[in-house]
Amino acid sequence: MSETSLDHTLRIFRAVGEETRLRIMVLLARGELTVTELTQILGQSQPRVSRHIKILAEAGVVERYPEGAWVFYRLQDMKPEMAVLEKSLALLKASSDLIIARDRERLEQVRRARAELAASYFQESAAEWDSLRRLHLPESDVEQAMRNMLGQAPVGQFVDLGTGTGRMLIVFREIYEQGVGFDLSREMLAVARARLEEAGVAHARIRQSDLFSLPLEAGTADIVCIHQVLHFLSDPATAISSAKALLKPGGRMLVADFASHELEFLRENHAHRRLGFSDAEVQGWAQGCGLDLVRTQTLAPGKSEKGKLTVKLWLLSLTQDVKTKSRRKSEVNA
Numbered sequence: 001m002s003e004t005s006l007d008h009t010l011r012i013f014r015a016v017g018e019e020t021r022l023r024i025m026v027l028l029a030r031g032e033l034t035v036t037e038l039t040q041i042l043g044q045s046q047p048r049v050s051r052h053i054k055i056l057a058e059a060g061v062v063e064r065y066p067e068g069a070w071v072f073y074r075l076q077d078m079k080p081e082m083a084v085l086e087k088s089l090a091l092l093k094a095s096s097d098l099i100i101a102r103d104r105e106r107l108e109q110v111r112r113a114r115a116e117l118a119a120s121y122f123q124e125s126a127a128e129w130d131s132l133r134r135l136h137l138p139e140s141d142v143e144q145a146m147r148n149m150l151g152q153a154p155v156g157q158f159v160d161l162g163t164g165t166g167r168m169l170i171v172f173r174e175i176y177e178q179g180v181g182f183d184l185s186r187e188m189l190a191v192a193r194a195r196l197e198e199a200g201v202a203h204a205r206i207r208q209s210d211l212f213s214l215p216l217e218a219g220t221a222d223i224v225c226i227h228q229v230l231h232f233l234s235d236p237a238t239a240i241s242s243a244k245a246l247l248k249p250g251g252r253m254l255v256a257d258f259a260s261h262e263l264e265f266l267r268e269n270h271a272h273r274r275l276g277f278s279d280a281e282v283q284g285w286a287q288g289c290g291l292d293l294v295r296t297q298t299l300a301p302g303k304s305e306k307g308k309l310t311v312k313l314w315l316l317s318l319t320q321d322v323k324t325k326s327r328r329k330s331e332v333n334a
Contacts, residue, residue, distance in 0.1 A: 032193075062074070136310070157177070159243075160224075162232075179204030180216070181204065181205075224244075224254070233274070240286065240289060241285070248318070251317070253291065259311070292317045298311075299313070
């Protein structure tokens, strides 16, 4: 371990080596929280909790994520030299210590309140959601087709753009190490947080962001998922191009949306800007930003289901550079 790494590690342990800050770490190991929520759980004043959070953030163990007027905090991904701390937090999470147990109970109260708020919003929108669901195949059929298209091979980072209720983060939770979903609607993010917690998905997080200016490092995603989002956008081509920047070499992008249709009322009543897309259209966007269209799948309604929409899946892959292609072609020829 280098001297710099040793200094960094010592700074982290000094920051964590205080009762309240250690309790905060244990709570954040269970998921992201705001200062207000931490204040409710810890039973301490907001200035005091904010000061502890600041110390942990300066030590590099806690991340800060603004979301409108709110700010969420979450543990930083642990570095290799922090394996001891990670194990300690795991043990404390399951500890029967009275203070930790009380924090855990209050955390559950905060989560229940969060879930009730999300459920209230979702119930208000239920009629709209149900009417849209009746327009195409059952979601379970679409999700199974998406699973089959991506396969079961494990990946590092999975990014869901326009995550909505966080459903895709739940559907693919078994294949990724880290998941992140982005959405512009704070109400939908509240729903997604509640759904992820209910499903026990602790290795995914969600963030508020415009899809055209994502706060994520380029070239870090193994899979980018865009599920039923493009038809809401005025410029789907730019969305595909922005999403492509997130992919690692060899990374894949899975797009699920409607095939071209003529249900004009979706524009008037449900804010759909585009009435579906053709294969040629998606292929043109892919080629325009350096992606290969690897595979398509059509999920059409049965003959007895007239008037229902056809769902399309498009699997795109980051194009190899010219040198790599040339080298592989030479190897094949040889």
